[in-house]
Amino acid sequence: MKKIINCLSILIIALFAFACNASTNEAQSSTENTESVGGQSAVQDDESQKDIVKVAASSKDHSTLVAAVKQAELVDVLSNAGPFTVFAPTNAAFEKLPKETLNALMKDDKKSELQDILQYHVSVGVFKPEMLQDGQVINQANSKNITISKKDGKLIVNGTATIIASIPASNGIIHVIDGVLQPQ
């Protein structure tokens, strides 16, 4: 009888030690799941067509925009199902801005302003180049409007930024523009 009880005790302790380890592991992995998981941009997927963020991130001419999108915490938004039309200023377009203005926008205390500017470059809906008309007004994600004009076969946004290329993405379309749009 004593032997049985001893065995039982050892068994209980052994079982318990195992359970303890298991629960610790579980806790750690679910901590990762609930607290440190990324949004949709973190989904591992090399098979699907690239979304807007991935297309932009793979373009050398858009590193400033991509950095700004990250700073404004819009990476997951633009990895969303959308569909979006993103007017994507090139690095050269950003360089037209005063350097101090751009640097200031990249600071944490200006995040809301940066979000407003970047959201002004996004429309919810796919506007292909052939759908854009002279005089067309489009409401942007920040609630302000842009106006499209057509001149010499070129599409111009707000009279200041010319669409120089259009690239389809899985969740919408990118119109590369040569100027940064200022919310009006």
Next chain:
Amino acid sequence: MKVNSSKLFILTASVAALTSGLQSCNSSSAGSASTNDAASKVYVAPGKHDEFYNIVSGGFNGQMSVYGIPSGRMFRIIPVFSQHPENGYGFSEESKPMLNTSHGFVPWDDLHHIALSTTNGEHDGRWAFGNANNTPRIGRVSLSTFRTEEIIEIPNSAGNHSSPFITENTEYVVAGTRFSIPLDNSNTDVPINTYKDNFKGTISFIAVDQATGHMSIDFQLLLPGVNFDLARAGKGPSKDWFFFSCYNSEKANTLLEVNASAKDKDFIMAVNWKKAQEYARAGKGKKVPVKYAHNVLDEKTHTATSTMINEVLTLDPKDCPDMVYMMPCPKSPHGTDVDPTGEYIVGSGKLAATIPVFSFAKIQQAIASKNFDGSYDGIPVLKYDAVLHGEVQKPGLGPLHTEFDGKGNAYTSFFVSSEIVKWDIKSLKVLDRVPTYYSVGHLSIPGGPTKKPWGKYVIAYNKITKDRYLPTGPELTQSAQLYDISGEKMKLLLDFPTVGEPHYAESIPASLIMNNSKKIYKIEENQHPYAAKGDNQTKVERKGNEVHVSMTAVRSHLTPDNIEGVKLGDVVYFHVTNVEQDWDVPHGFAIKGANNSEILIMPGETQTLKWQPDRIGVFPFYCTDFCSALHQEMQGYIRISPAGSNVALTYSTGTNLPAATATSTPATTPKSSK
């Protein structure tokens, strides 16, 4: 086996060691205390019950499903608008009429929204209503049997999306058109680009009989050709009103993605339904010819019947002043939700950067002082600023729906920014935000749309799943997420997969439902014309080329289990009665080559499977629901002979034994049919 005290000491010591070990284990993982907390908050121990029933729309599976909250465990799928081979719904002769429409038999639909019945604006646990989005219908499910009891078709409608929302005492269920169309009784063969002239929207007010739940269309409002999206009834001070979100006020008939998003503002339409009801009673309406089906299940005969109705009463706002008003609402409003006090109406413009909150008191003032901003198709438009309580600024991107916790807070889902945002209804300040994985559509708080939210949790019904679960190829489960909202900050507790594509869902305390849950159908109340309430009532009857088998199922045999004398060209109806009177002992019935499905028969119920043999031979049938230790013995045969054969119609169980030989006694001959 006696244990002495020293041995007991050893055992006690080891238990003590175990206990202290447990403590040290807990303290060693203190860093993840909140996660352990999350696990314990959703853990329902084996054999214990969840706190809430979660009644969830199935979207494109046309069904409702039932989950437990907080565990996220699924209990049941309730077929409503779609055939369900799993239990024979829409396949059995009794349930086929439930899916009848003016278009004939429609075996599928798209169920988007749930409305649980209320009394005085609070959940009462009687019924769950669901809408068919595609072929416009409303279904009513009993929360006692968890079965679809009734389906009513909606005439003059297409895309029944703004539906099924209910008034405070379930007086009415509403059904609004998403697609405007040429009305059924007008010239319907028109060019599509004459939309602006020829297309109309309608809202149907379906009266609900408080004793039986039976639905009847009381009246329809004839409205401008917009897209009605969602709706909510007022409550408390606003209980006589109903609010409908409208998009496509541009009246576009093509590429709505662009053309219905052009205007800065669309509308939330406010309807004084009490006044509409008065107009209807006062003869202000016009009866117009239409055609729609009304299908009702009789619980005594276990059979649904379908009736075609040929007329509906319509009310035109032109003839009915002070009944309908438009309130401007930014950018294609999707959800329109009324807070528990009935004072605040929240519009969620899915392309808007703010959330407008309207004040019912201000709406009344604006109406009284005729503070209008022109009219839309003859309907007065209230001035936006005059009816606005205020706007939530920069809440997120793509607001869709709002629910309430009863503590003055609103919770809005954001598809584009993939989050739930908590905000204060009065101050309009954003209080908290949590990400959803990924792209939330509807959200649901237990009692969230009622006057008395139960709070505690918010559930996100996400539209995108991607990598949240083990991958299953291109087609993935839909993902729901449960958050604790009992504190100031929302906390993610659980992911749980769902069936179909859930849109709206409601949760209700288990205590309001579980005690009324039916266990069996009483066999003595069974009035099915082919019921066999005991083996002595079993029979096989020929009516021309129809053969009707009244069969019983009981652990563990079917009676009759040997049938002969059926011929090629005959149509066989197996009317199977489960004569058990014992909870959770269903029997099933299936036969080889059946072109439909199996049937499941609950205790005391009769269900019929129609079977048309396609060849000569002997066909097995059997019980499909593992009912007993001898379930595998619960089987039988039917013999199909050539047309014109003279094999007599006979049936039996246990007596059709091999012919006598020299060494055995003669078998009794089987019963022959009348």
